[in-house]
Structures are given as C-alpha cells and as structure tokens.
Amino acid sequence: MKTLLFILMGSFTFVTAQNKTELKKDITSPKAEKIAKELVAHNMPRVDNYYWMNDREDPKVISYLESENLYNEQMTSHTKEFQEKLFEEMKGRIKEDDESVPYKLNGYWYLTRFEKGKDYPIYSRKKESLDAPEEILFNVNEMAEGFEYYSLGGLNVSMDNKLVAFGVDTLSRRKYTIQIKNLVTGEILPEKIETTTGGSTWANDNKTLFYTKKDEQTLRSNQIFKHILGTDPSEDVLVFEEKDETYNTYVYKSKSRKYLIIGSHSTLTSEYRVLDANTPEGEFKIFQERQRGLEYGISHYEDQFYILTNKDKATNFKLMKCPVDKTGMENWVEVIPHRDDYLLEDIDIFEKFLVVSERNNGLNKIKITKWDTQESYYLPFDNETYTAYTSINPDFDTDILRYTYNSMNTPTSVVDFNMTTKEKVVLKEQEVLGGKFNKDNYTTERIWAPAADGTKIPVSLIYRKDIERNGGNPVLQYAYGSYGSTIDPYFSTARLSLLDRGFIYAIAHIRGGEYLGRQWYEDGKLLKKMNTFTDFIDVSRYLIDQKYTSSQHLYAMGGSAGGLLMGAVVNMAPELYNGVVAAVPFVDVVTTMLDDSIPLTTGEYDEWGNPNDLEYYSYMLSYSPYDNVGKHEYPNMLVTTGLHDSQVQYWEPAKWVAKLRELKTDDNILLLHTNMDAGHGGASGRFEALKEVAEEYAFLLDMEGIDE
Incomplete structure (x- = not known):
C-alpha cells in the first residue's frame, strides 16, 4: 500500500536503508585467509593475497564460498519474503x-x-x-529431471527430416555432448560426442554430421570433425584444426543448403572454407585466406557469394560479391559501398529481394531492395528507443520477411511483412499478464550526455509518466560496453517491478559497443578502453546534473565485461553510486590475460591487448578492478558468480570481494552470492532465472527502503 500511495500522489518519497544496515552490524562478514603469492611480469612484481582461490577442487575454497553465501543469506534474510513476492510478480506477467x-x-x-x-x-x-x-x-522438462542445471541446444534436422542432432550441457560449463535422435522411431542413438559446442550441421547425404570440438582445458572451439552415422565417435575424422590460439572455429550450412562452411574467427580477422554439401567426402576450399584486420562473412545466392566485409578500410563494412568459383578477394565486386554514417550489420537473401540490416545514429534500420529493379525502401519505425531485427527466414522463394520489433515500453511483436505489397501482419505480440500493464503509463526518451572529451553519449530511458525530475528518483543505470556488442533499447516484463516502484531505468550506450557504428567500438577497446569507464561515469554525472536522480539514489549494474565496467567505476568514482550490482564480473584482468590456460584468454588479446607486451600490460594494470582496489569508501554492492562459469572464472569475483573487504573504509553492504550449480548464464529454466533477478531487484529496492 505504501508504494501504491506514492504512485497515486504523483511523487515518490524514499527512505534510506541505514536503519537496516545498523541492525546487521552484529553479523560478522567472512574474512578470507591471506596467502601472499608474488606474480612477476616484465620484471615487475605484484602480490596476490587471494590467488589460492583459483582451485575449485580445494575444500578450503568451497568452504569460503559457502561462508559468503551464508553471510549473504543472513544479511538479506529480511528481504526473503519480498524476493518471493517479486519473483511471483514477475512470473505472473509471463504467459506460462x-x-x-x-x-x-x-x-x-x-x-x-x-x-x-x-x-x-x-x-x-x-x-x-x-x-x-x-x-x-x-x-526438455522430462529430459531435465534430476539435474540442477540442464541446457539443450544446437537442434539440427537432416535434409530427409528423419534425424535430429542436439547438444546437452548439464554442468553449465558450455561443454555439450552431441547425440542424435531418430525422428521416425523416437530412438536416441547410442553414439555420444563429448566436449563440443553443441552445434552441428548435416551434409545433404543425411548420414554425415560435421561438428565443432572444444579444447578440454581452454574450452576454445578449435577442431571440426566429421561423424558418419552409426560409427564410433572415436573414429571421427578431423577435418580442420584451428591452431592459432587467438581464433575459434565453427561449421554451418549456407541458407541455400548447397554449401558446408567452416569459419575461423578472431576479434579482428575472419577466414572461411567451403565444400559442396552434396560431397561431404571432398576437401574444403579456402574462400579467402586470412589477413590480419580483414573481416568478412559470406552468403550464397545462385551463382554468387555475397560478402559483408571491412576490406579497404571500410570501417562500417560494405557488401561485395564474387562468382562461386572465384572467391579470392581480387574477384570481389562492390554491391553496397562503405558509408561513414551507416553501419552495415547483416543481410538476408531471398529469391526476389535483398534485405539489409543497418544502423544509423544508433537506430536499427531494415532496408529492402528488389533484385530485378534495384528499387529500395526502409521499414518505418517511429521512435528512438526501439529494437528491430530480422527473425527466422529460412526460405528463399517467399515474399514474406519475418522481423521482430519491441521498444522500451512496447512488448515484443513478431511480424510477417510482404515485401511486394508492403502489407504486414502481426503474428504475435508478447502478452503481459496481470492486467496492470499499459504502455501509455511510461515515458521513453533518448538523451545525449556530454563526455569529458566532448563526445556525446546516447542514453535510453524509461520511467513512469508521473515521475518528477527533482533529483530524488532512484535510477538504475545499465551498460555493457565491450566486444562491439550493442545493448539496444528493449522491453522487459521483469523491469516493470522496478519502474512501478518509482525507478528510472537507463541504458548507457557507451563506447566499446557499436551503437554509433564500428568506430564507436574501436574507441572503447585496447588502449582506448578507459573511454568505456569514463563514458559511464559521465552519463551518471549528467543524470545527476539533469535532476533525474542524485548520488544517494543512483545505482549501477553490469555483467561479465559489464561487471568489469562496474569494478572500474567503483574504483574511479565510488561517490556517485549508492549501490552496484556486478554479475559474473571480469575483474582480475591482468592475471587472467596472462594465463593462456584459462578458457577464452588467447582469443581476447585483440579486445584487451596482450599483456605480454609491456604497453598493454601497463594499460590493463591501470584499470584492472582487482589490482586497483583502494583504501576508500565503496557503494553498497551485490556481486554474483557461478562455480562452473567457463567465461569468467568464479575466483575473479571471489578474490575481488575478499580484497574489497580487506581494504574498503566504509560500513556499506558487500555481498557475494555464488550459484554452486550454475555457470556464466546463471540458472537454467525460464523461471529459475527470475529468482536471480528478484534477488538483484530486492537488493536495489532495499537500498531505497522499499519492501513491498
């Protein structure tokens, strides 16, 4: 009733959690043992007192993680009923x-x-x-019985529709076992292919399956094998091995179903090999040899390959084509030129149409061109906080383009668009159950925050229309900012539980993503990585300056590389935030990047730099959250991880929390929750994952004194 009363009054009043913090002072936080280990690189020593946590088999490590989980339980015991209420509330909006x-x-x-x-x-x-x-x-409900974690993926049906290959992971390490099911008899065949990505592709003979193996230790996708139906997987033939440790490899079939394609990819460079899908016993042919810095992707149509590439310094990419029998780049002919203001993201090829997915000024654009007349037009979208993308379009000979649309206040719609008549049919709009949601109750806007160097940083916002900009509103500011991954404005039913309790939600489109084009990414990586962190901080200051919030009511959230972002900003500007949620955070940057036995490390050199080079080592050391924990005050913090995480090892957040406990000078709350059954993606199952969201939201709302 308290929250409802505030909403009806059109203004929001919040109390702090100080009184609850005082009540928790009698609960003793865990204190990790300090065992000094000297790490030396470039003749410069670093001392890591918590390096001993890097062993998930050590009972002492498990004991420490369990003590942190117990502390988290004790410190949040007063929110357990509220967490359950939030969970049921969020679950209640979903059509089961x-x-x-x-x-x-x-x-x-x-x-x-x-x-x-x-x-x-x-x-x-x-x-x-x-x-x-x-x-x-x-x-999958039946298959998952008895497992704490279960993930099924990579479903791939043979051309004769009689067999389906699939991958299963029961540990959340993303090490999938591929099996094959006979769809005629219902039998799951006895052959099991271990330690794969889960993905595979059938040749057109309906008996040859190509798949990707992972290195057992580093989990790098490094080998393509060929399996013949009915044979022992130990007899499978190695087709290709990616020996460069900075690359991953994968295999798939062209949309035309004519070619099997092996891809090799690093952060900066691509290479493909192709083989007629009707002759799986043949040899794959290199499409275009790798050249450092040359990125390209290929699609087949009739007697041509179409190539999306950055060739000739096309930063935002361009489209080229070549004959199927002359694929070297000396034969590539330009179809769509490079443009400074448009990022060319993807293409979909149909018999009569070419569909191009672009990005201009941060906004998704879908352009349709007729092959015969070259007539072009764009699908119309009418606001600045939407996401639109082409969906599943497996057929060539159709006039129908399927795409997906949503915005920050508009549920997701799946649309079939007739590219000839320009008529559209909304096949499905996401239902928001509970009877309380009305999109007109919310305002969305895009603002531009000035960075210290003069760059304008776009920010997408959503909040209830009855909120007043008086500096007293809680704001949750979210960002990612790495790998060129763009966080588009999107609709979330779970987020309504924050918005309807007075929160403003902000997505900061900081450098390191590709929201404003490829250069936006280039300006937030390697020796420009600091821009990612300062952009986020400058957005925070702008939100405070414009009276959306104040430092007493500003919260930050990010996960994985976004967790690195959280670690950096709380070292650089802790005074701006009342609370921070760092999910599976990549915070021990230097040590991890120096250890090439850790999954993903070598493939990350083009993103963060290779610390074996002194220049990159020194730069990483300047922002690595774990290395820069200092003796000063930090915000209230909730840190989450998974024991089996294959992307950010659990010991990074565990060590970080231990060091924060040792050095921070405040009495603010610091919690670590380790999911002992899950990995990087958290819990499996659509509702189990909501419990983790409820935990995060309860933490934030508790900071504002909201408990209903």
Missing part, C-alpha cells in the same frame, strides 16, 4: 502456456512451446500444415 510463432523449413512447421508450471520448452513440428498432428521432438 505460451508458444513461439511457427516457421516452415523443408516441409515442416517448427514451434517451441511451454506448458503451465514447467520451466523448460517443448520442441515440436507439424508436417506441411499447422493443422497436422504435432510431433514432439524434445520435451
């Missing part, structure tokens, strides 16, 4: 007996559906007509 929009592929309609009360999907299909009987491919 839901299903995807079916798509047709090779004579079958495929769909994914959920049943009420169940955590996992059911994958099924119907032959030729949606009125045909349903064939269950997989009921």
